[in-house]
Amino acid sequence: MRTCSSSSIIECAGERRFGVAPKPVAPYARHRRESVKPKSGQAAAGVEHTMSIRKLGLGLFAVLALAGCQGRPSSTKSVDDAAITRADKDGVNWLSYGRTHDEQRFSPLDKVNDTNVGRLGLAWYADLDTNRGQEATPIEVDGKLYVTTAWSMVKAFDAKTGALLWSYDPQVPREVLIKTCCDAVNRGVAVWHDKVYVATLDGRLVALDAATGKVAWWKTTVDPSSKYVITGAPRIIKGKVIIGSAGAEYIARGFISAYDADTGKQIWRFYTVPGDPSKGFENKAMEAAAKTWKGEWWKLGGGATVWDAISYDSDLDLIFFGTGNAGPWNKSVRSPGGGDNLYASSIVAIRPDTGEYVWHFQETPGDRWDFDATQQIVVATLPIDGRPTKVLLHAPKNGFFYVLDAKTGRFLSGKPFTPIVTWATGLDPVTGRPNVNPAANYDETGKPFISVPGAVGAHSWQPMSFSPKTGLVYIPANEAGFPYAAAPKGWQPKPEGFNTAMDGGLTAMPADPKARAAALAASTGSLIAWDPVKQKAAWRVMHVGPSNGGTLATAGNLVFQGTAAGDFNAYAADSGKQLWTIPVQTGVIAAPMTYSIDGEQYVAVLAGWGGVWDIATGVLADKSGSTRNISRLLVYKIGGVAKLPAPPPLKAMPLDPPPVTAPPAVAAAGGELFGRYCAVCHGDAAVAGGLNPDLRHSGMINTADNFKKVVLGGVFKGQGMVSFANDISPADAESIRAYIIKRANEDKALEMAAAK
Numbered sequence: 001m002r003t004c005s006s007s008s009i010i011e012c013a014g015e016r017r018f019g020v021a022p023k024p025v026a027p028y029a030r031h032r033r034e035s036v037k038p039k040s041g042q043a044a045a046g047v048e049h050t051m052s053i054r055k056l057g058l059g060l061f062a063v064l065a066l067a068g069c070q071g072r073p074s075s076t077k078s079v080d081d082a083a084i085t086r087a088d089k090d091g092v093n094w095l096s097y098g099r100t101h102d103e104q105r106f107s108p109l110d111k112v113n114d115t116n117v118g119r120l121g122l123a124w125y126a127d128l129d130t131n132r133g134q135e136a137t138p139i140e141v142d143g144k145l146y147v148t149t150a151w152s153m154v155k156a157f158d159a160k161t162g163a164l165l166w167s168y169d170p171q172v173p174r175e176v177l178i179k180t181c182c183d184a185v186n187r188g189v190a191v192w193h194d195k196v197y198v199a200t201l202d203g204r205l206v207a208l209d210a211a212t213g214k215v216a217w218w219k220t221t222v223d224p225s226s227k228y229v230i231t232g233a234p235r236i237i238k239g240k241v242i243i244g245s246a247g248a249e250y251i252a253r254g255f256i257s258a259y260d261a262d263t264g265k266q267i268w269r270f271y272t273v274p275g276d277p278s279k280g281f282e283n284k285a286m287e288a289a290a291k292t293w294k295g296e297w298w299k300l301g302g303g304a305t306v307w308d309a310i311s312y313d314s315d316l317d318l319i320f321f322g323t324g325n326a327g328p329w330n331k332s333v334r335s336p337g338g339g340d341n342l343y344a345s346s347i348v349a350i351r352p353d354t355g356e357y358v359w360h361f362q363e364t365p366g367d368r369w370d371f372d373a374t375q376q377i378v379v380a381t382l383p384i385d386g387r388p389t390k391v392l393l394h395a396p397k398n399g400f401f402y403v404l405d406a407k408t409g410r411f412l413s414g415k416p417f418t419p420i421v422t423w424a425t426g427l428d429p430v431t432g433r434p435n436v437n438p439a440a441n442y443d444e445t446g447k448p449f450i451s452v453p454g455a456v457g458a459h460s461w462q463p464m465s466f467s468p469k470t471g472l473v474y475i476p477a478n479e480a481g482f483p484y485a486a487a488p489k490g491w492q493p494k495p496e497g498f499n500t501a502m503d504g505g506l507t508a509m510p511a512d513p514k515a516r517a518a519a520l521a522a523s524t525g526s527l528i529a530w531d532p533v534k535q536k537a538a539w540r541v542m543h544v545g546p547s548n549g550g551t552l553a554t555a556g557n558l559v560f561q562g563t564a565a566g567d568f569n570a571y572a573a574d575s576g577k578q579l580w581t582i583p584v585q586t587g588v589i590a591a592p593m594t595y596s597i598d599g600e601q602y603v604a605v606l607a608g609w610g611g612v613w614d615i616a617t618g619v620l621a622d623k624s625g626s627t628r629n630i631s632r633l634l635v636y637k638i639g640g641v642a643k644l645p646a647p648p649p650l651k652a653m654p655l656d657p658p659p660v661t662a663p664p665a666v667a668a669a670g671g672e673l674f675g676r677y678c679a680v681c682h683g684d685a686a687v688a689g690g691l692n693p694d695l696r697h698s699g700m701i702n703t704a705d706n707f708k709k710v711v712l713g714g715v716f717k718g719q720g721m722v723s724f725a726n727d728i729s730p731a732d733a734e735s736i737r738a739y740i741i742k743r744a745n746e747d748k749a750l751e752m753a754a755a756k
């Protein structure tokens with residue numbers, strides 16, 4: 001059940017503290033999975049496909065798996081394209097989600113540097129009024145800091161003192177959470193002239209007066225009867241607000257749109273996959289794409305939603321954006337008979353004035369692994385074959401680092417950036433097309449396949465950064481697999497379902513403790529400094545688990561990153577040596593940013609554990625470290641002396657479920673249903689990560705009547721848990737309850753055995 005309660009759920013068993021700072025590790029010197037070592041220079045293919053999911057014991061590793069040079073602008077009125085372009089050399093402000101249109105997240109500020117970062121301390125902090133995952137990068141203009149929080153709320157602060165200037169709550173109905181895979185998150189605002197723009201979870205684009213926070217105009221960007229949501233930050237390009245949406249797991253057709261920044265009038269919309277051919281195509285790009293689909297794909301939407309990356313190059317006058325996975329994941333259901341399914345899992349270049357298609361590069365043709373290509377796209381100039389070349393740098397979910405010619409989309413090079421890639425053996429050196437491991441096509445073979453990377457991706461939305469000084473890209477990477485298994489024949493989409501056409505029972509973590517230990521050991525995270533010219537790691541720092549924070553690179557030879565384990569760190573950009581660390585009491589997934597006021601440099605980051613890794617990965621969710629959310633904006637400077645209040649204690653609650661009474665077959669059927677409807681919010685195998693209710697502990701499982709009141713009656717709709725009566729029958733609800741009771745009793749037995 002996708003209850004995503006906004007009430008605090010801090011009753012998590014056992015706080016983990018990781019006081020030992022991760023040591024820099026030579027590139028790929030040590031990884032812990034001896035049995036699945038890659039061949040040199042190549043991804044390891046076919047290593048795991050011969051083993052069953054159960055035998056390897058790998059469960060649901062992860063579900064789904066953004067002034068001029070002369071000084072400060074006098075007000076937000078001076079934020080325009082020229083200002084953002086010049087911002088390249090001006091570190092005083094941070095004017096756009098990725099700081100500049102090229103989204104390098106590199107600041108030329110160097111007052112804080114590798115010689116004095118050890119004296120960095122808290123300048124001020126602000127507690128936020130939500131306790132869900134915080135993913136936003138703040139924007140700073142003229143001494144004002146604008147930030148979004150979970151539930152698409154916006155706050156403006158005095159960037160020097162932390163005084164709250166105004167706040168805005170779009171009052172997103174909490175039941176919208178039913179349409180989301182990955183928490184009520186938002187990644188930030190855009191600022192242009194005298195307005196601040198936010199895209200809300202329920203699909204509205206809202207322009208606010210930058211001085212007061214009052215609504216100037218708003219538009220609905222999605223059909224309210226659809227399942228689209230928005231989590232991404234808008235970008236302003238040539239006076240247009242550019243925004244996409246999410247929803248590829250919920251029967252959606254992807255698109256990206258432009259709205260006039262002054263009036264909110266829609267200027268253009270570019271769809272990413274073709275619609276029903278009988279209704280005609282919107283443009284030639286859709287007509288061409290339709291040749292790569294089979295069956296009646298439009299009935300299931302097609303996916304390829306534009307939920308994060310949008311970059312721009314003013315010389316080429318091209319917008320670059322990434323598209324998500326094709327939907328549903330299961331290709332045999334989506335496009336029976338084959339095809340590449342354009343423009344899913346692709347980078348697409350379009351014209352900002354018209355939305356006209358220019359070129360595309362598809363990273364994962366015929367995707368069936370939720371391999372979104374939506375991760376941040378960096379525009380940079382690199383020496384390629386001895387010539388300065390404008391390139392796009394991309395580290396998508398699929399595990400390969402791509403360098404593309406920005407003008408043409410031509411593939412220049414690509415190598416795996418994490419040690420293990422099992423779904424493909426490498427990329428064609430000329431075309432960049434992956435050589436897919438045949439066993440990875442689980443929907444065709446009929447056999448489950450464990451892919452590394454999995455649906456959480458080798459890199460997801462957590463922004464990477466690029467330092468022109470070191471020439472390195474700093475990637476927050478994940479190493480975690482996922483067991484893919486096709487849904488039984490005859491699968492049909494459901495209105496409230498997580499419509500991936502996967503087998504929810506087969507993809508769940510088994511109860512066996514050894515299997516869990518193996519899955520935990522195999523899931524980790526790292527900070528990788530990647531040389532995009534040599535296509536190899538320069539250095540690498542291991543983290544405790546996956547889903548760590550985005551990165552910031554600065555001219556002070558520094559890289560900043562927060563971790564899921566609850567620390568905020570600075571590393572030497574050239575060597576990876578850790579130079580500073582500070583505990584922040586909660587997991588950090590957002591990316592830091594930096595700005596300067598009165599000659600003093602500040603570094604800001606949003607803290608607040610959550611997102612998909614917390615809510616959906618079950619027993620793996622607390623592997624990374626933090627199992628609680630304390631949502632705060634943290635701002636540091638040299639010599640800062642502010643202190644955080646002591647964190648509230650975590651309570652350990654023993655399991656106390658009712659006894660198992662249902663026959664095993666009923667609980668097994670309930671397990672499949674749980675995987676399909678519930679696990680995406682309440683955790684794989686009914687183990688919740690800390691943000692959403694852990695149903696093993698819920699009193700609602702004690703009686704069939706109470707359980708049905710929640711699942712079918714929707715009594716907790718105000719907290720996001722809507723009624724599933726359209727999808728789930730009373731008998732099915734009882735099967736799900738039986739499964740949760742079985743799982744709770746299995747884990748209670750483990751607790752009692754461990755206590756002996």
Ligand code: CA
Pocket residue numbers: 064065248324325370371372
């Ligand atoms: Ca996806």
